[in-house]
Amino acid sequence: xxxxxxxxxxxxxxxxxxxTFVTAVIICALPVFLFIAVYALVAIYAELKIxxxxxxKVGPMGQGVGLxxxxxxxxxxxxxxxxxxxxxxxxxxxxxxxxxxxxxFIVFVGAFxxxxxxxxGQNIIIADMNIGIFYILAVGSLSVxxxxxxxxxxxxxxxxxxxxxxxxQIISYEIPAGLxxxxxxxxxxxxxxxxxxxxxxxxxxxxxxxxIIFNNPFSFIAFFIxxxxxxxxxxxxxxxIPEAESELVAGAFTEYSGMRYAFFFLSExxxxxxxxxxxxxxxxxxxxxxxxxxxxxxGWGVFWFMLKxxxxxxxxxxxxxxxxxxxxDQLMSICWKVFLPFSLVNIFGVGIWSLLVG
Amino acid sequence: MxxxxxxFVVILTLGSALIVVLNEKLVYSAIALLxxxxxxxxxxVFLWADFLAGAQVVIYVGGILVLIIFGIMLTNRITSVNIxxxxxxxxxxxxxxxxxxxxxxxxxxxxxxxxTEFVEPAQTTATIGTLLMMEYLLPFxxxxxxxxxxLIGAAMLSRSGE
Numbered sequence: 001x002x003x004x005x006x007x008x009x010x011x012x013x014x015x016x017x018x019x020t021f022v023t024a025v026i027i028c029a030l031p032v033f034l035f036i037a038v039y040a041l042v043a044i045y046a047e048l049k050i051x052x053x054x055x056x057k058v059g060p061m062g063q064g065v066g067l068x069x070x071x072x073x074x075x076x077x078x079x080x081x082x083x084x085x086x087x088x089x090x091x092x093x094x095x096x097x098x099x100x101x102x103x104x105f106i107v108f109v110g111a112f113x114x115x116x117x118x119x120x121g122q123n124i125i126i127a128d129m130n131i132g133i134f135y136i137l138a139v140g141s142l143s144v145x146x147x148x149x150x151x152x153x154x155x156x157x158x159x160x161x162x163x164x165x166x167x168x169q170i171i172s173y174e175i176p177a178g179l180x181x182x183x184x185x186x187x188x189x190x191x192x193x194x195x196x197x198x199x200x201x202x203x204x205x206x207x208x209x210x211x212i213i214f215n216n217p218f219s220f221i222a223f224f225i226x227x228x229x230x231x232x233x234x235x236x237x238x239x240x241i242p243e244a245e246s247e248l249v250a251g252a253f254t255e256y257s258g259m260r261y262a263f264f265f266l267s268e269x270x271x272x273x274x275x276x277x278x279x280x281x282x283x284x285x286x287x288x289x290x291x292x293x294x295x296x297x298x299g300w301g302v303f304w305f306m307l308k309x310x311x312x313x314x315x316x317x318x319x320x321x322x323x324x325x326x327x328x329d330q331l332m333s334i335c336w337k338v339f340l341p342f343s344l345v346n347i348f349g350v351g352i353w354s355l356l357v358g
Numbered sequence: 359m360x361x362x363x364x365x366f367v368v369i370l371t372l373g374s375a376l377i378v379v380l381n382e383k384l385v386y387s388a389i390a391l392l393x394x395x396x397x398x399x400x401x402x403v404f405l406w407a408d409f410l411a412g413a414q415v416v417i418y419v420g421g422i423l424v425l426i427i428f429g430i431m432l433t434n435r436i437t438s439v440n441i442x443x444x445x446x447x448x449x450x451x452x453x454x455x456x457x458x459x460x461x462x463x464x465x466x467x468x469x470x471x472x473x474t475e476f477v478e479p480a481q482t483t484a485t486i487g488t489l490l491m492m493e494y495l496l497p498f499x500x501x502x503x504x505x506x507x508x509l510i511g512a513a514m515l516s517r518s519g520e
Contacts, residue, residue, distance in 0.1 A: 018362050099389065130482055134412045141420025145392060145427065152385070152431050160431070167424060191483055
């Protein structure tokens, strides 16, 4: 399923090229948007419930806009979403209005267009590009600019500090994440997302699934470097120093309310999904079943992909509610003094390994 | 069909490039540059140079543009949103631009352009990799040495106070 296929399939393609193009783009974009919205609702609910279980407190119990109809607070995320939509949209007088309005959309677009290359299943991918994984890493840099803009245009010190910290953190952690991916690309010899997953079908010694994480000791380490860097790129606890509420109110998002804040919120959850999906694709076999030959059809592929991605998202939520926040200097020294040397050694190690063993 | 996308990209690139040059607020210029760089990356895609397009976004948007915005933000007081750069001698500038347009136009029209047939190349990245590691290994290594020297130099400069 690609945009090209859709365009060729349309009956009125030659007569109305503009219309066809726009329709095809919308047909591809709309499900992704709906997916992000629905998934964000589920993730918010999971975040609330899991945090309550972990901290032994009472989570949302009953919420029903006067109905009290549903148990376990299932309507809580719906109420949250409604609240965000209905809230007054406040733009500070001294803010740079154009940039202030634009920033949430740039951040969201950065997360949104990554979905174009995510392989949900054997045939379910919007565009299986030659450079799939490189594309996702590349467009991720859009969010950085959006966050800096949000911090700067709000015109107050907390936002600016938040924006600067966030940008510095994301740029720093992009390096170990990117280097880990390079070691994977060296193994598979392709940048295409589907190609990387196809490399991982089958088993090792008939027991372990032939996932890259189990391929060699270096790729095993690379997974952890990538995933931790990914959590840092999402600005989530323990790396949430950019929006540390006890010192910066809410960082770059301090002045935002209503729908504009909701867009930042959505993109944070979307980015979590993108990071998990890349980790699943590059290290955990993508849509391949964990047991070779067991439920390995194309329909089940979607199930496995979602299961693996959501497990990693659960892990991120787990991090958030059990680990304390890092200081700025600890954050940077981990990235530059631990992750960077380790990922460089990884690249070297994977190279040697594929020469000797592969 | 491709025409529609192409002209959209061209208008986006040129329009935002005009904003970069003509807008008086430095921050707006930097943000408009974001769209220009994305537009140029899209033009690479039209030439089947997908890896180059990705590299363009990584290096220019993720690296250089972020650096520019950082520079603007760090050199200004937070309360002053009006950082402006004004243009002087617009008349002379216009004449110079017109001259360059004419020269470039003559050059573009008179150059025998090398044209490839309209098919997607089987692999783009593999070819680049092979060329870099075989034919152009020396320039590649020299460039990386230069970057390493620049990196060490930057670290030295920023630590000079200690």
